[in-house]
Amino acid sequence: MKAEMKQFDDRAALASGLAAAVAKKLSAAIEKDGDASLAVSGGSTPKKFFEELSHARIDWSKVTVTLVDDRMVPPDHERSNERLAYEHLLTNEAMKAKFVPLWSDLSDHVDTLAEHASKTIGHIERPFDVVILGMGTDGHTASFFPEGNNLRAAIDPDGKTAVISMLAPGAGEPRLTITLPRLVEADMLVLHIEGDEKLSVLEKAREGGPEEEMPIRAVLSKAPRPVTVYWAP
Template identity: 50%
Template structure:
């Protein structure tokens, strides 16, 4: 595991530090190739970080593309939509000029045609991504790599760049970027908060199958250094 853990006294301190790290990656990408790509996670944890990052005026947001690590297969108007969260919390103020590429591509189910549309949109983005921000559930999932996922093995080994996945703990059908695309990043971060998440992380760092706690696929890889940001 190529991982470093940074601990912060408050969630606000974490948000500020993570925003600083991501801003550096975005600005480096803009300087190097005129454009930067950021992939973020949804859920309840990143809202504060999104707001801090989106207020930064030192980033030329018109040269940034934001996409998602994974998404529930629901329209943006759904309260369950990660895209809705990103638009509400991140793409405001200075960051409103960023370009957003959603993963949901329409329809009730992530069928082959829908996933093909998603893949075309993701394949159009330059790689490596400049920063990828992962989250983690208390079941040890990250992105939509859920224990028991029907396409988990393919998501961990396939080329994607995105694929549909269904799992008992996932609720709706989902679409997720595959592991290989997530690891193809200049900066790779895991953002977790709370003692329960820390306990889950420490369990995942121990022995056991990747399939039981898929975050292990990220912790055990040797391709891209991972920085873990945690606060109580």
């Protein structure tokens, strides 16, 4: 499966290197198109990268930032990816960026919120300039979870919906996630992982097998160009 490895000596070097590469791509997109878009993932792995990127001296007022996925919790919740983005990315220079959330308080019904988020994300020009994915030790990425109730629809390469809801045993809260076609078409598609365990998971995924078993396989196999893997021990 298509992937280009970029290995760093430690996690600080990875965060710095990834931030520099993303800033360069966003700046080039602004120069070419007048604006740029960035979709990021949550979890503990990207915090240092977010902090490094927040200091990048680019024209953040022309950058739209959104989330690859989020939990169905309000933005003041400790497990909210929106909260994570505001605390670690949308600060310093990046405070000037426009942020487009997935979660809203319009309804308690996951499918209603997914429909609303799909329309909202649909206003962001395609394709995203940069998408940063993470990966769990179960092989999930975004909120494409094994045994997810909407997994097949979420990883359908011909799917037309931008955002879909996801309920899964390993997900904790109900989730909202941008779907596969909208993610893999990005001009710069990155998988950001750290540690030997996740590298082993990635290597297993690349050996092939059912996408439903390890959904990261859907990204690796359906992306039109190799995914760039940023990894450090």
